[in-house]
Amino acid sequence: MTGVDDKKTFYKIVGQNIKKYRDLRNYSLQVLAEKVGITKKTVQRYEHGEHKFDMDRLKALALALDVTVNQLTEGAYTYMGEEQTETENISLPIVGKISCGNGVLAYESIEGYETTPRSWINGGEYFYLRARGNSMNGARIFEGDLLLIRKQEEVEDGEIAAVLIDDEAVLKKVYRQGNTLVLQSANPDYPPIICGESGSNIRIIGKLKKVVINF
Template identity: 50%
Template sequence: MHIGKRIKKLRKEKKMTQEDLAKILGVKPTAVSAWESGRNKPLMDKVGLMAQYFDVPISYFFEEDKLEEKTIPIKRFAKLPIVGTISCGNGVIAYEDIQGYEEVPGSWLNGGEYFLLEAKGDSMIGARIMDGDLLLIRRQNDVENGEIAAVLIDDEIVLKRVYKTDGTIILQSENPSYKPIVVRPEDMKNIRIIGKLKKVILNF
């Protein structure tokens, strides 16, 4: 089993697509495809990132053939990046300023891609989201009316409850001290929903 098959095995165990893994590593999906098919090999910095993300030793990718068929136990925990900023150049979302990684129970994750944000300020205290809490976000570009989402406004990430009506989006805080942000159709190019709040990890 070459290194590409090992990458594919880990990816499948996490129920990730090649595109999901590519976004985390900052490469194109075609690069992941080339690795998995054996047409190319990842650079060591990408191997290191994958080892950290999948929580396996780097040596796993280079073990001798006789060890290759050993099954890696399903991880009870997963390491997720704590994202400081997010950019959206050319419509492609990229994580920047990763402040570290946090282990979360695998039972919290149900397919798709997840990341963590740190809550800032008091605009969502009515939803029991306090400054410094970690927020588990499932990456997706839309949410249902009334759900809480991470929203990218220009280069700033905000957490708001989202309401949609007649082509207009209203971003509502959970603190009466903050006025709602009304986004009309002509302003949509500066606004992008990047994920849905799945869980608040309290900061003790």
């Protein structure tokens, strides 16, 4: 059976992993605390293995550190009397709002998590957005559909991407014309958005990989 000391070791190892990735991201205790919505003292207690946490909190920490839950629990599960196995599915966040401060993307509002087959994932970081409006109806993307996005800053001409305009994430076909970025809807009722990349408040944040239809 798993003893009390083994459980303490589990939380201690996870805490060491949290600190490792926080240091790699160059985040202070305060920055990580604000991303997760907890106090700096709580983060510190997690890192020292002094404070227990549930799976929702672990997911929130992983998301804030831009890592997977498996990375945070690496080397820890053997102390719980079990081996960590890779499941066929993973849980990805449904992001309601995205901000960009100092060039770093932050997910400010998580609506929930969507169980996703690993076969859909091929390296990199993924998240979901929910389609809003009818500007992409011509691409068979409708209000309420879940959009699986691979986080990346470059896409090929004509590919559909998630684009951050101020703090609003929208879905558009992307074209480049020299230093000009053209964002095209898939609905003729919407004119293209044309902007220069230099000093622009528009930024590509990811490529559309799959649409989960909302019935």
